Structures are given as structure tokens and as C-alpha cells.
Amino acid sequence: QREVATDFDFFYFVQQWPGSYCDTKQSCCYPTTGKPVADFGVHGLWPNYNDGSYPSNCDPDSPFHQSEISDLISSMQKSWPTLACPSGDGLKFWSHEWDKHGTCSESVLDQHGYFEAALNLKKKTNLLQALKSAGNTRFQHFPYDTYYRHYFYTTVSNKSKGKKKMFTGIQPDGEFYSLNNIKAAIKDAIGYTPYIDCNVDQSGNHQLYQVYLCVDTSGSNIIDCPVLPKGRRCGSSIEFPSFGNVAED
Ligand code: 5GP
Ligand code: 5GP
Ligand code: 5GP
16 A cells, blocks of 8 residues: 555666667767766666556656755766767756656655665676676586586677687677576676666667666665566577777687
8 A cells, every 4th residue: 555656666777788779770979078988877766666567757846956966976977878869968867867767766765865876776786797707607616617618608609609719708799698698697696687678789689788677665775576677579699789999809
């Protein structure tokens, strides 16, 4: 029984891969503050109900105020960059996220607390590192370490079949990786299975676009998702496109 209309059951914490936002037909625009580093960025922290529905735009009397988060702005430019066109400094994106989603969790987090919670979750989940270290836990107990890494790599990556290449983790290198291995890598690193949302690049390849994790109503603890989001189909093998310089080993 909900006491107020703005109550909610959990958050989706959604991060986006910039390479997948930018290599689509629609393309993207870098922020006026500069090209983001090649890392996952925050999309949003979205209050949700256990039945899959969600509240939005809960409090028109609580507008976004840059002054309330002035100490967070430089972190937000790094961790929550805007990639939509035309280029902006991020304020429009953050303001949209606050108005649409943040105002629905005001009973728990004020404006500063809301943005701080998202930044802390991004740091805590460290998705790129989780993917890059994939396989390290999986293989450390095997005696024929090198062989198994190689086998795993050539199995997960269609493009590199036949190449003599060691498995170096799941990297944003334009290769294809198994959806299940991507999910397993994140589960190995943070303890919870994410939901993966795919989009399509200019050649029609399905690729890793957004990673959904669920968070309790305090905004700080990752939990098992009470209900899965309605994401787009991925297929069993998906591209992890690069975003800028990637060492081609
Ligand atoms: P899309 O249709 O691009 O997946 O989502 C459009 C927008 O709707 C998202 O950016 C987000 O604001 C909102 N949205 C989509 N799915 C969900 C959901 O499952 N829960 C919540 N809280 N918001 C969602
Ligand atoms: P949603 O309603 O889906 O949470 O927010 C998406 C809105 O934010 C859209 O209007 C989109 O144009 C804008 N936006 C600005 N920068 C970005 C970005 O980097 N990624 C995404 N997904 N949306 C952005
Ligand atoms: P299953 O739940 O049987 O593993 O997958 C059923 C369908 O859901 C398949 O088409 C599969 O590609 C898709 N699927 C499974 N996990 C995810 C995920 O995390 N994200 C997305 N977008 N689709 C998924």
C-alpha cells in the first residue's frame, strides 16, 4: 500500500556505452566541455515499481538548480556526459533526468543526494574494469591456463576465430562477445546479473548499448532486479564498439 503518489519500489541505474550511442545512423555530438573518455557514462537513476511501471515528472515545484550541485559538476562532466546533438554542457540532460526521474524519489534523496548517489554507483560498479577482467576468475584455477583463455577467446569472438590471440578480457575493440559472457563478467565482478540493452550500428550489428542494474530505495545498494526492464533484443553475440583510441594488440 503506497502512502504517497511519489513512492517507488527500487531504482534502475542505467549506464550507456558512448561508442554505441555514437556509431548509430543518428550519430552523436561531443559535449562542449570536450570528448568524454572511453568509459561507460551514467544515463540515469530511475525510480520504478515492482510491476514494471514507473512514475515520472512527480514534482513540477522542484526545478533543477545547478547551484545545489555545484560541487558535483566537474565529476558529472566526466561521469555523466551528454552525447545528444546539438552539443551541450550537460545541464540540459541532467535537468531532464532530475525533472523526469529525480523528482520521483525526493522522499529519499534531495537533488544533491540524487546526483551524488548516481556518481557513487558509477564508481562502485566500474563496469569497464569488470568486463576487461572477464575470465581472470574463471580461469585462475585451471592448470592449462593459457590454452583455456585462448579457447574462451576464440569461442566468444566470431571475428577472431582462427587467429592466434590470447584472451584479454571483454574490451571495447569492435569485436563480438557472447551476451552471456558479458553478463557473467559483470556478475563475477559486482555480484549481480545486469540487464543488457542493445542498439544497432550503421551496419546493422547489434551492440552493447546500456547496462541496467537495480538499486534499493536508498540509492546505494545494488540488488537483484524485482522486474526486468523492457529492453531491446540483443542476440546471443553482440558487438562492443570502440570509442576513440583502443590498443589493437
Ligand atoms: P527508451 O524507450 O529509449 O528505452 O526509454 C525512453 C525513456 O523512458 C528513458 O530514457 C527513461 O527516461 C524512460 N524509461 C524507459 N524504460 C523505463 C523503465 O523501465 N523504468 C523507468 N523508470 N523509466 C524508463
Ligand atoms: P530519458 O527520457 O530517456 O531518460 O532521457 C533521454 C533524453 O535525454 C532524450 O531527450 C535525449 O535526447 C537526452 N539526452 C541528452 N544527452 C543524452 C545522452 O548522452 N544519452 C541519452 N540516452 N540521452 C541523452
Ligand atoms: P533467455 O531469457 O532465454 O536467456 O533469453 C530470451 C531472450 O531474451 C533472448 O532473445 C535473449 O537474447 C534475450 N535476453 C536475455 N538476456 C538479455 C539481456 O540482458 N538484455 C537483452 N536486451 N536481451 C536479453
